[in-house]
Amino acid sequence: MLLFQDLRKAIYEIVNEKFRISENDVYLDDTGHSDITVRIFRILKSPDGGEGIIDEIVGSISGKEYVEKAVSEGGYINVWIKRSYMLREVIESIEKKGIYPDVFQEADRVSVEHTSANPTGPLHIGRARNSIIGDSVYRILTRYGYRTTRQYFVNDSGKQMISLYTAYIRYGGPITIDNLLENYQRIYREMETDPSIEKEIERNIERYENADPEVYETLRKIAGVMLDGIASTLKRIGIEFDEFDWESDLLRDGSVKKIIDMLQTKEEDGARYIEIPGKKIFLTRKDGTTLYFARDIAYHLFKAENSEWIIDVLGEDHKDHAKSLDHVLKQMLKLENRISFMYYSFITLETGKMSTRRGNIVTLQDLVDRTYEEALKIVNEKRPDLSEDDRRKIAEVIATSAVRYSIIRVSAPKAITFRWDEALNFEANSAPFIMYSHARATSILEKAEEPGDKYDFNMDPEEAELVKAMYVYPYYLMDAALDLKPDLIATYLISLVQKFNDFYGACRVIGTDPMTYSRRIRIVKAYRQILSDAGSLIGIRMLDQM
RNA sequence: GGGCGCAUGGCCUAGCCUGGAUAGGGCAACAGCCUCCUAAGCUGUAGAUCAGGGGUCCAAAUCCCCUUGCGCCCGCCA
Numbered sequence: 001m002l003l004f005q006d007l008r009k010a011i012y013e014i015v016n017e018k019f020r021i022s023e024n025d026v027y028l029d030d031t032g033h034s035d036i037t038v039r040i041f042r043i044l045k046s047p048d049g050g051e052g053i054i055d056e057i058v059g060s061i062s063g064k065e066y067v068e069k070a071v072s073e074g075g076y077i078n079v080w081i082k083r084s085y086m087l088r089e090v091i092e093s094i095e096k097k098g099i100y101p102d103v104f105q106e107a108d109r110v111s112v113e114h115t116s117a118n119p120t121g122p123l124h125i126g127r128a129r130n131s132i133i134g135d136s137v138y139r140i141l142t143r144y145g146y147r148t149t150r151q152y153f154v155n156d157s158g159k160q161m162i163s164l165y166t167a168y169i170r171y172g173g174p175i176t177i178d179n180l181l182e183n184y185q186r187i188y189r190e191m192e193t194d195p196s197i198e199k200e201i202e203r204n205i206e207r208y209e210n211a212d213p214e215v216y217e218t219l220r221k222i223a224g225v226m227l228d229g230i231a232s233t234l235k236r237i238g239i240e241f242d243e244f245d246w247e248s249d250l251l252r253d254g255s256v257k258k259i260i261d262m263l264q265t266k267e268e269d270g271a272r273y274i275e276i277p278g279k280k281i282f283l284t285r286k287d288g289t290t291l292y293f294a295r296d297i298a299y300h301l302f303k304a305e306n307s308e309w310i311i312d313v314l315g316e317d318h319k320d321h322a323k324s325l326d327h328v329l330k331q332m333l334k335l336e337n338r339i340s341f342m343y344y345s346f347i348t349l350e351t352g353k354m355s356t357r358r359g360n361i362v363t364l365q366d367l368v369d370r371t372y373e374e375a376l377k378i379v380n381e382k383r384p385d386l387s388e389d390d391r392r393k394i395a396e397v398i399a400t401s402a403v404r405y406s407i408i409r410v411s412a413p414k415a416i417t418f419r420w421d422e423a424l425n426f427e428a429n430s431a432p433f434i435m436y437s438h439a440r441a442t443s444i445l446e447k448a449e450e451p452g453d454k455y456d457f458n459m460d461p462e463e464a465e466l467v468k469a470m471y472v473y474p475y476y477l478m479d480a481a482l483d484l485k486p487d488l489i490a491t492y493l494i495s496l497v498q499k500f501n502d503f504y505g506a507c508r509v510i511g512t513d514p515m516t517y518s519r520r521i522r523i524v525k526a527y528r529q530i531l532s533d534a535g536s537l538i539g540i541r542m543l544d545q546m
Numbered sequence: 547g548g549g550c551g552c553a554u555g556g557c558c559u560a561g562c563c564u565g566g567a568u569a570g571g572g573c574a575a576c577a578g579c580c581u582c583c584u585a586a587g588c589u590g591u592a593g594a595u596c597a598g599g600g601g602u603c604c605a606a607a608u609c610c611c612c613u614u615g616c617g618c619c620c621g622c623c624a
Contacts, residue, residue: 033567045604076566284622429558
């Protein structure tokens, strides 16, 4: 089986044999000039290049069985791949293996750590960007053939968490998300005028690190309730974890202490720190309690035991932290695992930054709920023929897919200003736009009879374009996986759906002659399969009707 | 003050790493398309000094430098 990337490589080698070029000079063209373009400015300019050699190269490329034609135009050789070849590759893979492509297989184990939000309150949409990016990366790498583990590092021993605990002790009330959150916001307000609170928190940190069972048990219970809230909201949009790794476990089994002893620490007022180029990094406070950096080193060494490739999804505020961490792990501790940090910019509201402590947040829960209400309204309008239960189920799938799509479609380094009207737009460039085409494709197949075994390749232009868009899927999958760019899948999906919509408008399936019918049914089946495959990578669930 | 990131039609966004053929989409606007597989769709019109300036190159949205604006960081917080 030759995928697009194999063809590209083969053509590169043909050209490179005659004249040294860069691999980047052979690329997927999406401007309509060709399928694969070879840039030959360098050859034309060269004294030993020129027309003769170009003709020879064009001749060799034309000779390949999958090449429709190759022509030199201006500074390019435009290569067209046979659509029949593309169609056969896609259809055979799907009919024989049930999936396209089926060739990816990687030996390495990958740890994807994402979310890892302090369980001090419900997840807001800024934090949810972390989860959505992380889960998409997990899905893409898994599809690409890696053995992946999703990990959440639960901070139950930092100052914020102890503050939450201290607030609970001071103000009481039930251990519920609402009450704990109210207490948490209250303690930060009162801390401003009452310095004794700070002291109380410090004492509790010390008690916690010294495994005072009273503090430990209550705090784990509090963290558990908060974490359950976060986890169940995430589960609603299809995000789950393989492991919840608790900071306090690393504290209790001595691994944090071991790390601190291993490093060449210096002291200042009893606080231990290390020096890396340009800065001091404190690992402990003067009272001996540990700091996040120390615990994070221990955590990364823990992850490194089971994964060759460690991926952290982090907010842009963690860039310096991660850079220092990377230095310590690789330079000082000689860790050889591959480590990738993915950064994303924040989501802000039109009214400004979000803050759990101050309470001005849009939670993921709010967003999904409101998106669901909006989706339900539209489904009720469009499909009064369906049962209420069906309409609710459809609205739920639309809402969860739409929320994920609206966040993943923007590349990670770009800041997002959240606007309700944009979040609730279900037209083109949204998950419902993608899902709708799946429902239409399904509808055709439901009405259709089984086609014959034979089909021909006399495709209309819109069919041929759709076939190319499907054939090229592995190429985008590869880029998204290796460059860690889940947003590429969103871009790909939209272009694929647009090609299907063109096909749908221009080409009848049902009621055509047997050979055409047989081919088009196969195309629609393949499309449906590839669409839900690619959609699932970014958490879009397909519906058979909507 | 130092560091990192971002800037593309009224609005949102792709392309930038790896420089090359008319800068792709979408929203909003305007004009059309349902006796035909779901109109959450499709077709067309209009709209862009690719933040500004300089440089490198046969060729710059893309690479380099400067400037401006915005976001983030510079804790014995995480």
